[in-house]
Amino acid sequence: MSDKLIKIVRFIGLGFLEPIIRLSRGEETKKNLTEILKKIVAPLASTLLFILLWQSGATALYNTEAEYRIEKAFKDQGQKAADEMTACIESGEVNCQPNTLPSPSQVKASFNSLLKDHKTISADKKAFKEKTADLNKKRIAEGKDPIVYTGRPSFVDQIITSIKTVFAGFLLAIFIAVPIGVVIGLSETLRSSINWLIQIFKPVSPVVWLLLVFMIVKTLTKDSDADSSFIISFISVGLCSMWATLVNTVMGVSTVDKDILNVAKVLKLGPFQKVFKVILPSSLPLIFTGLRITLSVAWMVLIAIELLAQSPGLGSFVWEEFQNGANDSNSKIIVAMFVIGIIGFLLDRIMLTIQKFVSFNKNEGA
Amino acid sequence: MAYLELNNVNKTYGKGANATEVLSNINLHIEEGEFVAIVGFSGSGKTTLVNLINGLLQPTSGEVLFKGNPIVDTSHERGVIFQNYSLLPWLTVYQNISVAVKETFPKESKQFRDERVKEYIEMVSLTPAINKRPKELSGGMRQRVSIARALAMDPEMIIMDEPLGALDALTRGNLQDEILNIWNKDKRTALLITNDVDEGIYMADRIIPLRPGPNATLGPEFKINIERPRDKTSLNDDPEFKKTRNGIIEYLMEIGEERSTSTDETEYVLPDLEPKYFD
Numbered sequence: 151m152s153d154k155l156i157k158i159v160r161f162i163g164l165g166f167l168e169p170i171i172r173l174s175r176g177e178e179t180k181k182n183l184t185e186i187l188k189k190i191v192a193p194l195a196s197t198l199l200f201i202l203l204w205q206s207g208a209t210a211l212y213n214t215e216a217e218y219r220i221e222k223a224f225k226d227q228g229q230k231a232a233d234e235m236t237a238c239i240e241s242g243e244v245n246c247q248p249n250t251l252p253s254p255s256q257v258k259a260s261f262n263s264l265l266k267d268h269k270t271i272s273a274d275k276k277a278f279k280e281k282t283a284d285l286n287k288k289r290i291a292e293g294k295d296p297i298v299y300t301g302r303p304s305f306v307d308q309i310i311t312s313i314k315t316v317f318a319g320f321l322l323a324i325f326i327a328v329p330i331g332v333v334i335g336l337s338e339t340l341r342s343s344i345n346w347l348i349q350i351f352k353p354v355s356p357v358v359w360l361l362l363v364f365m366i367v368k369t370l371t372k373d374s375d376a377d378s379s380f381i382i383s384f385i386s387v388g389l390c391s392m393w394a395t396l397v398n399t400v401m402g403v404s405t406v407d408k409d410i411l412n413v414a415k416v417l418k419l420g421p422f423q424k425v426f427k428v429i430l431p432s433s434l435p436l437i438f439t440g441l442r443i444t445l446s447v448a449w450m451v452l453i454a455i456e457l458l459a460q461s462p463g464l465g466s467f468v469w470e471e472f473q474n475g476a477n478d479s480n481s482k483i484i485v486a487m488f489v490i491g492i493i494g495f496l497l498d499r500i501m502l503t504i505q506k507f508v509s510f511n512k513n514e515g516a
Numbered sequence: 517m518a519y520l521e522l523n524n525v526n527k528t529y530g531k532g533a534n535a536t537e538v539l540s541n542i543n544l545h546i547e548e549g550e551f552v553a554i555v556g557f558s559g560s561g562k563t564t565l566v567n568l569i570n571g572l573l574q575p576t577s578g579e580v581l582f583k584g585n586p587i588v589d590t591s592h593e594r595g596v597i598f599q600n601y602s603l604l605p606w607l608t609v610y611q612n613i614s615v616a617v618k619e620t621f622p623k624e625s626k627q628f629r630d631e632r633v634k635e636y637i638e639m640v641s642l643t644p645a646i647n648k649r650p651k652e653l654s655g656g657m658r659q660r661v662s663i664a665r666a667l668a669m670d671p672e673m674i675i676m677d678e679p680l681g682a683l684d685a686l687t688r689g690n691l692q693d694e695i696l697n698i699w700n701k702d703k704r705t706a707l708l709i710t711n712d713v714d715e716g717i718y719m720a721d722r723i724i725p726l727r728p729g730p731n732a733t734l735g736p737e738f739k740i741n742i743e744r745p746r747d748k749t750s751l752n753d754d755p756e757f758k759k760t761r762n763g764i765i766e767y768l769m770e771i772g773e774e775r776s777t778s779t780d781e782t783e784y785v786l787p788d789l790e791p792k793y794f795d
Contacts, residue, residue, distance in 0.1 A: 409602040412572055416596045417619050417669075427615060431606045 162503060166190055201254050208253040215248030252481035257488075260481035268304035275299050303462055309489060312463035315380065316445075316452050316497075319387030323444050327392040328437065331399025332425065335433070341404065352393040356451040360386040360458055379461035386455045391448035398440025402433025435509040442501040449494045464490055517584055518545035519705055520569065520673065525578035527564055538564050540731040542578070544724070546705060553708040553716035554734070555764065556726030562709045563599070565726070566677040569707065570596045582673075592620050595671030599678040601658040603650040603665075609637060610646050613665045620669040636668040640694065656687035660694070667698065673705040681711065689748065692719060700744070713764050717757060718746055723764060727771050735771070738764055 159167050169185035172178070216239050224232035238246040252260070278299045286296035303311070334340045363386045371378045406429050414428045456465025468486050471479040525542040528535050538561045546552050556562050567573040568580055571590040580587045582594070603612050613633045621629055637646055640660035650658055659679060666674060679695070680688045696719055699706055710716050716723045717740055725735040738760050742751070751757050 409598065409600055410604065412598070413602045413604070415572055416570060416590050417616050418590055418592060419615075419619060423619075428604065431604070434606070 161506065162499075166193075205254055208251045211250040212248050212253070215250045219246070219248060247477050249475075249477070249480065252478075252484055256478070256481040257484045260478050261485045263478070264305040264482065264485060268306045271301065271304040271307070274301060305467065305485075308462060308464050308467045309493070311461075312452060312456065312465070313493070315384045315456065315461065315463055316387060316448050318380075318384035319391065319448050319452070320445055322385065322388030323392035323395055323448065324441065326388065327395035327440070327444070328399055331396045331437075332403050332430065334396075335400040335403025336425070336429070338404075341400065348393070348396060352397070354390075356386065356390045356454050357458060359389045360455050363389065364459070379459050383452070383455050383459040383461040383463070386459070387448050387452050390451045390455075391444045394443035394447060395437065395440035398436045398443075399433065402436030402440075403429055406432045435505070438501070438505040438508055442498065442505055445501050446494060446498050449490075449497055453490060517581075519548040519550075519583060520544070520546040520707075521579075521581040522568070523579050523581070525568065525575045525580060527561075527568060527573065528576040536730050537576075538730055538732060539568075541733050544734060546707065548705055549703045550722065551699060551706045551708070551720045553710055553720035553723045554726050555710055555713055555716045555723060555768070556732070557728045557768070558711055560726050560728035561730075561732035562711075562726060563677055565732075566596070566675055566707075566709055570594050570675050592669050593672045595666035595669050595674050597659075597662050597666045597674065597676045597679045599681055601650070601655075601662045603658060603661055605650050608647050608649055609642055609653070609661050610634075612650070612661055613637060613668050616665045616669050632668060636664040639667070639698065640664045654687075655683050656691060659683065659691060663691075663695065663698075671704070673707065674699070676706070676708045678709055678711065680715070688715075695719070696745075713761060713768070717742075717760055717764075718748060718751065723760070725764060725767055725771075735767060 156168050156171055159165065159171065166189040169182040169189060173182040173186065219239070220232050220235050223235040235246060239248065278301075282297050289296050334344055360382065363382050367378050367382050367385065371381070410428060410432055414424045419427060452463070453465040453468065455461075456463040457469045458465075460466060464486055468483055471482045471486070522542050522544040525539060526537060527539040528537045530536055542565065544552075554562065554565065564573065568575055569582075569587070571587045571594070574588070582591075604615070607615065610633060613636060614629070617629045617633050621632070634643070634646075637643055640663055642657060642660055642664070645653060645657060650661070653661070663679070676695075680691055683691065692715060708716065708720060713723075721740060723738045723740060725738075727733050727735050740756075740760055742754060742756050
């Protein structure tokens with residue numbers, strides 16, 4: 151039974167839990183203890199070291215900034231102002247705090263305050279919904295648009311928007327890249343005629359894609375007054391990230407094992423059957439490698455694109471906080487950084503799990 | 517008119533100065549119900565010959581006739597068992613065979629096809645492994661799946677391209693018997709390509725050596741007049757067996773020697789060097 155548990159744990163990428171499970175069953179105590187040391191204690195230690203380094207770095211930067219402020223006050227206004235500044239900084243008053251890299255504890259505090267903020271906003275939203283429920287029913291019955299909540303989005307709302315954008319972009323990338331990749335991969339003529347286009351567009355920066363999409367979408371949505379920033383950002387994300395999938399699909403389809411193609415011929419599979427029963431399944435591992443890269447690229451460019459497209463999400467959150475310049479803005483940016491990193495990591499893990507599921511060793515049939 | 521005929525077949529790869537003639541002037545006649553083995557060194561063009569017969573390749577010149585008609589494409593009439601099994605790794609045993617059955621009997625009912633798939637899996641005694649994927653099977657089991665797949669398509673002729681080449685001796689012997697049993701049941705025409713002379717003698721009615729390529733061509737045929745069913749253990753003492761075996765091996769050795777003498781024309785003179793000692 152436990153073997154099944156270990157298999158599941160491994161499958162979902164929590165392989166580091168394996169020695170604990172084994173140890174709890176009393177298997178090979180010494181070996182599993184070293185495994186725990188390697189897989190759990192060592193990563194924890196490195197995390198701790200990272201936080202320590204961060205803390206000391208932040209303190210050093212804080213001191214530099216504080217000294218500079220005091221010196222500046224002394225130069226500009228004399229000893230009295232310098233003393234006042236020292237006292238002000240030590241008292242921890244908000245408006246004279248040195249603005250620099252926040253320490254881990256500040257980031258933690260900002261994280262908590264963001265969560266609290268989210269709770270207030272969602273409570274607010276709920277209350278608003280209850281209040282307007284009857285009115286909206288009436289408005290819909292009269293054929294008018296319902297009243298929607300237009301307050302400030304919370305940090306969690308921004309995260310959800312970002313994830314929605316990235317998935318919309320990712321789906322777009324799949325729907326463009328996989329079919330085109332299959333068609334190009336099947337025909338050598340097409341491959342050589344389109345290859346140069348792919349090679350040119352692949353390295354284009356996300357910013358340029360955004361501008362290109364902006365030019366087109368702006369013209370196409372001239373008549374509607376709907377918010378086009380979401381459309382622009384998800385299309386840009388899709389266009390930036392689809393290249394890995396496209397290239398991998400072409401590669402997978404064009405390098406199907408010759409023996410397998412011979413089988414298709416000997417079995418006399420029709421062209422449709424050949425593509426769906428032989429070529430696609432056999433290139434699935436490569437296609438999924440491409441999709442995994444695509445998703446991580448999509449998440450990476452998303453932030454930059456949201457930032458530029460003024461579309462709501464983590465990117466604009468970061469940008470707004472930076473512009474805001476409040477005393478906790480810097481730590482909020484760091485919170486966003488960690489959230490971005492962790493979500494990116496989770497997305498990659500999910501893709502890796504799916505990839506494991508569809509993969510097979512190319513030589514297994516032989 | 518023979519069942520399968522190859523008349524003056526040549527096969528060249530490449531064009532112009534780079535052309536290499538792999539097969540030249542191949543003449544082969546196989547009658548219906550016959551079991552013919554072709555033996556040859558590795559790299560002598562055996563696979564090219566097989567691909568000409570199953571329709572994956574077209575001859576550069578000459579004609580390949582099956583029941584009097586030229587072979588222009590693969591056909592369900594000729595089942596192929598590949599050397600490296602060539603199963604689809606993402607499908608189970610059942611699905612691998614089911615793909616073939618579905619293609620051959622598109623009009624039959626689902627139940628008919630299901631029964632047929634199961635029947636052939638049973639025939640190669642793989643019913644316990646029916647839902648396993650190729651990676652979970654041993655080499656011998658994979659080749660059995662491959663055999664079941666070829667036979668489930670109900671071919672009139674079975675073409676085997678070194679089907680047992682990658683297997684160990686024991687599995688090999690078992691599968692030889694299995695193939696013979698299956699062949700015995702309905703006496704389909706069979707062509708076996710192999711590099712093992714004993715295997716050829718044990719299984720076939722006729723053995724034809726393939727002179728190694730480039731320019732591979734078929735040598736004189738050896739008829740095997742040993743009563744079926746043949747017994748592997750007593751075969752070794754059979755004078756007929758010994759005679760045929762020696763004949764074929766002598767022939768192949770002769771070609772081998774010819775080949776080694778003809779290619780080793782240049783003599784390499786080694787420089788006259790002596791080790792130098794430093795004190």
